[in-house]
Amino acid sequence: SQQGEEDPQALSIQEGENATMNCSYKTSINNLQWYRQNSGRGLVHLILIRSNEREKHSGRLRVTLDTSKKSSSLLITASRAADTASYFCATLNTGTASKLTFGTGTRLQVTL
Amino acid sequence: DVKVTQSSRYLVKRTGEKVFLECVQDMDHENMFWYRQDPGLGLRLIYFSYDVKMKEKGDIPEGYSVSREKKERFSLILESASTNQTSMYLCASSPNTGYDTEAFFGQGTRLTVV
Numbered sequence: 001s002q003q004g005e006e007d008p009q010a011l012s013i014q015e016g017e018n019a020t021m022n023c024s025y026k027t028s029i030n031n032l033q034w035y036r037q038n039s040g041r042g043l044v045h046l047i048l049i050r051s052n053e054r055e056k057h058s059g060r061l062r063v064t065l066d067t068s069k070k071s072s073s074l075l076i077t078a079s080r081a082a083d084t085a086s087y088f089c090a091t092l093n094t095g096t097a098s099k100l101t102f103g104t105g106t107r108l109q110v111t112l
Numbered sequence: 113d114v115k116v117t118q119s120s121r122y123l124v125k126r127t128g129e130k131v132f133l134e135c136v137q138d139m140d141h142e143n144m145f146w147y148r149q150d151p152g153l154g155l156r157l158i159y160f161s162y163d164v165k166m167k168e169k170g171d172i173p174e175g176y177s178v179s180r181e182k183k184e185r186f187s188l189i190l191e192s193a194s195t196n197q198t199s200m201y202l203c204a205s206s207p208n209t210g211y212d213t214e215a216f217f218g219q220g221t222r223l224t225v226v
Contacts, residue, residue: 009152030211042116042202042217043155050212088154090215097162098143098206099170100215104154 004103006089012109019076021106023089024069030092032065032072033100037086046074046087079110115139118203118218125225131190133221135203142208144186145215146170146178149200158201161186162208193225 004025013019023032031050035043049056049065049072056063062075076083086107090100119134137144143162147155147170157170159178167178175197179187186205190197200222204215 006154033214035215035217040200040220040222042219043204043215044217045214048212048214090155092211097160098208098213099145099157099160099168101157102147102155104152 004089004091004101006087006103006106008106009104010107010109012111013079015079015081015110015112017079017110019079019083019108019110021074021087021089021108023072023074023103025072025089025091025101025103026070027091028094029067030094032063033090033092034061034063034072034074035088035090035102037088037105039085043088076108079108081110081112084108084110116203116205116216116218118201118221120221121219123221123223125190125193125223127194127225129190129193129225131193131223131225133188133190133201133203133223135186135188135205135218136184137186137205137216138184139205139207139216140183141205141216142183143206144180145204145206146176146186146188147202147204148172149202149220155202158188195225197223198225199223 007022034046089103146158161180203218
C-alpha cells in the first residue's frame with residue numbers, strides 16, 4: 001500500500017490557538033490535498049498544493065509541502081470550536097491517473 | 113453545487129447476503145471511486161472507474177465488485193457479506209480535467225454485517 005501517515009493521530013487545543021497537522025507520504029506526487037470530515041460524514045476538500053509549490057494559503061489555512069522529505073503540514077490559525085473534525089491528507093501519485101491515496105487522518109478537538 | 117448521493121446512510125445486513133451500495137453524482141464526472149474507512153486505517157480505495165463500464169481495482173478489492181452502466185451511477189457489490197466488511201463506505205467522484213481536481217464525496221454508508 002502507498003498510504004501515507006498523519007501525525008499526530010489526535011490533537012486537542014483551545015479555541016484561538018493554532019493547530020498543526022503533519023502528513024508523510026511514500027512516492028512521488030503530482031499534488032497533495034487536504035480534506036476535512038465532520039463526525040460520521042463525507043469528506044470535504046479544503047486545499048490543494050501542487051508538487052512544484054512550497055506553500056499555499058486559503059483563509060485561516062496554510063499548507064506547506066516539502067517533496068524532498070515527502071511531507072506536508074496543515075496549519076489552522078485562530079482555531080474555532082467549529083473546526084473540530086478529522087483532517088486527512090491525500091496524494092495524487094505520479095502515474096496513478098486520478099486516484100487519490102489518503103492518509104490515516106488527524107482528529108482535531110477544539111474546546112471553548 | 114456538486115452532489116454525490118449514496119442510497120443509504122445506515123445499513124444492517126446478515127452474513128452471506130449479497131449487498132448493493134449505490135452512488136449517484138449529478139455533475140457529469142468521469143471518475144468515480146469507492147473507499148472504505150476504518151478507525152486508524154484512514155480511507156482505502158476499493159475500486160475506481162474512469163468511464164462507463166470501465167473499472168480498476170484499488171488497494172483492497174477482495175470480496176467486492178462494482179458496476180458502472182451509466183455515467184452518473186457507480187454501484188459497489190458485496191457478493192457474500194462477511195462481518196469483516198462492517199465499515200463506513202464512501203463514494204466519491206471527480207472530473208477528468210487534469211491533475212488539479214478535487215474529489216467530491218457522498219455522505220457515507222455505515223454498513224453493519226451481523
